[in-house]
Amino acid sequence: MAARFLRCLSRIQQTASSSSVASRSRRIRRAAYASMAYSAGHRRAWSRALLRKLRCRRARPVFLPGRPRIARPRVVVEIDRAEVLRELVPGGAGMDYCRLLGETADYISLSGWGDERRKKEEEGSVLHLAGLVVVVVVGPPTMPGMVVSCSQRLG
Amino acid sequence: MSGRRSRSRQSISPGITDEQINDLMAKLQAVLPEARPGINHRVSAARVLQETCSYLRSLHREVDDLSERLSELLAMADIGGAEAAIIRSLLM
Numbered sequence: 001m002a003a004r005f006l007r008c009l010s011r012i013q014q015t016a017s018s019s020s021v022a023s024r025s026r027r028i029r030r031a032a033y034a035s036m037a038y039s040a041g042h043r044r045a046w047s048r049a050l051l052r053k054l055r056c057r058r059a060r061p062v063f064l065p066g067r068p069r070i071a072r073p074r075v076v077v078e079i080d081r082a083e084v085l086r087e088l089v090p091g092g093a094g095m096d097y098c099r100l101l102g103e104t105a106d107y108i109s110l111s112g113w114g115d116e117r118r119k120k121e122e123e124g125s126v127l128h129l130a131g132l133v134v135v136v137v138v139g140p141p142t143m144p145g146m147v148v149s150c151s152q153r154l155g
Numbered sequence: 156m157s158g159r160r161s162r163s164r165q166s167i168s169p170g171i172t173d174e175q176i177n178d179l180m181a182k183l184q185a186v187l188p189e190a191r192p193g194i195n196h197r198v199s200a201a202r203v204l205q206e207t208c209s210y211l212r213s214l215h216r217e218v219d220d221l222s223e224r225l226s227e228l229l230a231m232a233d234i235g236g237a238e239a240a241i242i243r244s245l246l247m
Contacts, residue, residue, distance in 0.1 A: 081204035
């Protein structure tokens with residue numbers, strides 16, 4: 001995952017003089033999710049869903065996690081949290097409850113800060129990776145919390 | 156968790172036991188930020204789902220923020236061979 005992400009960053013940087021901060025930011029975000037998805041490959045429903053979204057280039061922007069959406073007014077009688085979770089996890093719609101729980105745990109382990117499982121496979125999560133790039137490029141202690149968590153993860 | 160069924164359980168196939176659900180819940184709880192190894196919290200399923208949702212939202216926001224940060228940095232600094240090598244050696 002790290003190698004792919006770094007390659008993407010390098011390519012994106014080559015266009016730095018001719019691109020805007022916003023468009024680079026979108027491409028970096030896309031590269032981050034792509035790295036995650038390619039790392040998990042076809043083994044997981046969430047990664048397959050992400051790969052489908054990434055490969056399907058349409059005229060309108062591809063919806064990736066985190067893009068702001070227009071909130072639809074809802075009359076909330078009862079909040080079904082599993083439904084909310086289905087919207088947050090790629091490929092979640094249509095998953096049964098058990099599948100959803102398993103996919104979510106795997107998705108979080110590859111994207112978040114708690115990486116007990118990934119430690120064994122000697123791979124960081126995407127946030128660790130992005131944070132590490134920032135730290136190495138800028139030099140500590142720009143983001144102290146991140147340095148601490150990165151060194152905890154490595155140490 | 157009692158035998159009470161919530162709405163979110165309706166999509167489960169009949170063969171799944173409560174124990175399997177509990178096991179999945181525990182695995183999910185273990186990757187959440189407040190997880191402390193060795194302490195077995197009895198947290199409700201609703202609470203785990205709620206924390207998971209808010210954690211996922213914050214993760215997505217962090218990816219957005221870091222992407223913006225990196226975008227600004229890429230214009231100013233160079234991820235040349237040296238930096239890439241450092242990152243690789245730290246991670247791989």
